[in-house]
Amino acid sequence: MKLYGYWRSSAAYRVRIALNLKGISAEQFSVHLVRDGGEQHQAPYIDLNPLELVPTLVVDDELDTEALSQSLAIIEYLDEIYPQAPLLPASALERAHVRAMALTIACEIHPLNNLRVLQYLTQTLGIDEAAKNTWYQHWVASGFAALEVLLARHSGRYSFGNTVTLADLCLVPQVYNAQRFNVDVTPYPNIMRVWAECNQLDAFADAAPERQADAI
Structure with a gap:
């Protein structure tokens, strides 16, 4: 397998x-x-991923080499091919709850604050850095407020009970980004508790942006 990513990309982090x-x-x-x-906007990467986003996972299938995009699709592929340490619960109802938490981040928070959106705000619309940061903080706070309620209902040690799930893989990178943009995280004790628990695990700590070979 080959993983194309970037140290600060929260999607690659997942x-x-x-x-x-x-x-x-x-x-x-x-x-x-x-x-x-x-x-990501240059050939040959565009040939690999026409979305011009990271990550891309390249895998050797039985017949061909395949390039997979979208972090959650990649993670679910890995979960199906390598069922050890499953990232989704066994029951359909519980899987739906975990996916809802993951998608709250991946669909409601992250896209509005992704690099290309922030660049459009500043480079095309002429918004200054202070206004850009206000935009960023608003959408994180909106999503985190909802996620905090979901964690109050479903979390144990981790986002859903006492086992690491897909929701945790989305939560930890999003908290990293929130802190980077000076979001006040004190209103979200459940989020921060789960974030701290996850980062006690080597799998999370070793994936941290600053530990990557391309970190600046």
Whole structure:
């Protein structure tokens, strides 16, 4: 396997955690999201991932080499192919709850604050840094308020009970980003409790942005 990512990409961060939890080795390639206008916008990466986003996981199928995009799709693929340390519960109802928490982050918070959105706000619309940060903090606070309620209902040691799930793989990178943009996280004790528990595990700690080979 080959994982194309970037040290600060929260989507790539999710996949790194999944690989670590399952003990899967993947050769890692850095796609610098800022240098020279962003390497994700340049050939040959566009041929690999027409979305021009990271991560991309390249796997050797029985018949061909396949490039997979979208972090949650990649993680669920890994969970199906490598069922050890499952990241989704056994029952359909519990899986729905876990996916709801994961998607609260991956669909409601992250897309509004992704790099290309922030660049559009500043480079195209001319919004200054202070206004950009206000935008970022607003959408994180909105999503975290909902996630805090879901964790109050379902969390144990981790986001859903006492076993690491897909929800945790989304939560930890999002908290990292929130802290980076100076979001006040004190109103979210459940989120921060789960974040701290997850980071006690080597699989999460070793996936942290600052520990990656391309970290600046």
